Amino acid sequence: LLPCCVQHDGPAPVAAFLRARP
Amino acid sequence: PAQWVLIAPEAALDPPKKPDSEPLFTKLRNPSTGEATLYLFNSGAQQLFEVKAFHEECRSWFIGQTVQQDGRLLFVTPMDPLFLILYYLIKADKEQQGKFQPLDQVVLDSEYPSCPLLLKCADVKQYIQHVTEEKEIGSQKFHKYSQEKTLKWLKKKVNQTVKALKSNNISVGERVLASTLINSKQITDAQEDYVRYAHGLISEYIPEDLSKELLKY
Amino acid sequence: MALSALQRDPAGGGRFASAVPEPCRRLPCALGVDEAGRGPVLGPMVYAICYCPVDKLEQLEALGVADSKTLSEAERERRFGLLEAAGDWVGWALQVLPPDHISACMQQRAKYNLNELSHDTATELIQFALDSGVQVAQVLVDTVGPAEKYEAKLRQRFPGLGVTVRPKADALFPVVSAASICAKVARDRAVLHWNFVEDLGDPDRDYGSGYPNDPKTKEWLRRNLEPVFGFPRLVRFSWGTAQALLRDRGVPVRWADEDPPEDPPAPPSVLSYFARSPPRRPPHRFFQERSLRPLAEL
Incomplete structure (x- = not known):
């Protein structure tokens, strides 16, 4: 859940830019 | 959006035992506001759930490798169907001057066709006595708001x-x-x-x- | 190799330094300060100090460190090699400021602008030299901004040291020129060996000079702009060039604490003052406090 509004619905290379951490 | 993020108890999402009895999101009359509000019936309409959204301004989701503008998080929680049925009992009591009626003739709403499903919820027919007086004639039961x-x-x-x-x-x-x-x-x-x-x-x-x-x- | 640690992880930035030569611990030293990479829209900014005993300044000049700006990249590398070889009487230290750190400082709520960042970095490097045991007697600094104020600030910070701040000091003082070479070589290597932390496959490195008015750099920026995430961390998001591209080609992103839009909201209709239905009761504060709302539809 992001603390901002991204004004788009669609693909995003999340794994390329973010690393999930517990 | 084509997808939503939702937290629900397992009972809300149990697979259906019969065909055409999947969980159903539907609008019903909100008993407090009178307005259309979203609820969920689980498979076979055994249980009723209210749907609420955690909704803050300026929120979005990353879901897997997608971005979703709609940043709401939906919560589905069990709800006592008597709260929704009460509205129709009170209305019938006013309109029919306290006449005893069968429930399936009371819990009807032309604006909300899913309304009769409220009577399918488990134990409604038993717990309705908490809010009505009951008469039995033959095999049929008749209720009046109390x-x-x-x-x-x-x-x-x-x-x-x-x-x-x-x-x-x-x-x-x-x-x-x-x-x-x-x-x-x-x-x-x-x-x-x-x-x-x-x-x-x-x-x-x-x-x-x-x-x-x-x-x- | 002295800069091998930097080349392994340029994106990480940090401080890199030679060993302090023994004469520099005994003899009064001149210390020069310069920077590299202030103007480009991508890559780190590097601050460098270079120091040697005052009585070795002529020897330093003889290494050919003067006029570093006129040197080609290959020549700079060669002269850095000469400085390294003179490691028994010349010392240096670098502070590598990664591009995302620069952008974050410039864009954070309590703005920390590039000049303040530069001055503080230079001050910290001078202090580092003192803390490492260098007998600093003179500090010579190159500056692009007003020299007098900066000089006064450094004199106040380092009383007892001779401080000289000048524009184009790298052309005037060999120890500043040597620092300039260290800074430029470090920056060039950082950009050449840049480790993209983003998982972007094999991004092209054809970024030209890195300056905003370089068409090759602009073209690289356009090619490597991802509409949701923007650019790789190599890019300084706070630069006007980057911001303009994000505005034109990126997906709009709105934050709760951003300034309100310029257009004021339309005034309410007169009819709204004559509502037929009674005003709706607000939701119970349990729900309000938790931002929980009913839904009319999905």
């Missing part, structure tokens, strides 16, 4: 809510207290504060006139 029984039932709901508020350490006092601040003094909310708060919560689920009667009660 304000006295309803207030007694609602009082139990309020008391249960008070217990839940206390056990979950919900602050109910009139003071504004941020949950992130730890107050060094031992401040105990008065019992009246709990009852008023619980009444306010229950009032979200009943018509306004009934809420006023309940407050007096």
Whole structure:
């Protein structure tokens, strides 16, 4: 859940830019 | 959007036992506001759930490798169908001057075709006696709204809510207290504060006139 | 190799330093300060100090460190090699400021602008030299901004040291020129060996000079702009060039604490003052406090 509004619905290379951490 | 992020108990999403009886999101009449509000019936309409959204401004989701503008998080929680049925019982009582009627002729709404599913929920036919007087003629049952029984039932709901508020350490006092601040003094909310708060919560689920009667009660 | 640690992880930035030569611990030293990479829209900014005993300044000049700006990249590398070889009497230290750190400082709520960042970095490097045991007697600094104020600030910070701040100091003082070479070589290597932390496959490195008015750099920026995430961390998001591209080609992103839009909201209709239905009761504060709302539809 992001603390901002991204004004788009669609693909995003999340794994390329973010690393999930517990 | 084509997808939503939702937290629900397992019972809401159990697979259907029969075809054409999947979980169903549907609009029903909100008993407090009278407006269309979203609810969920699980498979076979055994249980009713209310749907609420955690909704803050300026939120979005990353879901896997997609971005979703709609940043709401939906919560699905079990709800007593009697709250929704009450509206129709009270309406029928006014319109039919206290006549006993079969439930399936009372719980009807041209604006909300899913309304009769409320009567399919488990144990409704048994628990309806909490809010109605009943007559049996032959094999058929007839019901009439009872304000006295309803207030007694609602009082139990309020008391249960008070217990839940206390056990979950919900602050109910009139003071504004941020949950992130730890107050060094031992401040105990008065019992009246709990009852008023619980009444306010229950009032979200009943018509306004009934809420006023309940407050007096 | 002295800069091998930097080349392994340029994106990480940090401080890199030679060993302090023994004469620099005994003899009064001149210390020069310069920077590299202030103007480009991508890559780190590097601050460098270079120091040697005052009585070795002529020897330093003889290494050919003067006029570093006129040198080609290959020449700079060669002269850095000469400085390294003179490691028994010349010392240096670098502070590598990664591009995302620069952008974050410039864009954070309490703005920390590039000049303040530069001055503080230079001050910290001078202090580092003192803390490492260098007998600093003179500090010579190159600056692009007003020299007098900066000089006064450094004199106040380092009383007892001779401080000289000048524009184009790298052309005037060999120890500043040597620092300039260290800074430029470090920056060039950081950009050449840049480790993209983003998982972007094999991004092209044809970014030209890195300056905003370089068409090759602009073209690289356009090619490597991802509409949701923007650019790789190599890019300084706070630069006007980057911001303009994000505005034109990126997906709009709105934050709760951003300034309100310029257009004021339309005034309410007169009819709204004559509502037929009674005003709706607000939701119970349990729900309000938790931002929980009913839904009319999905």
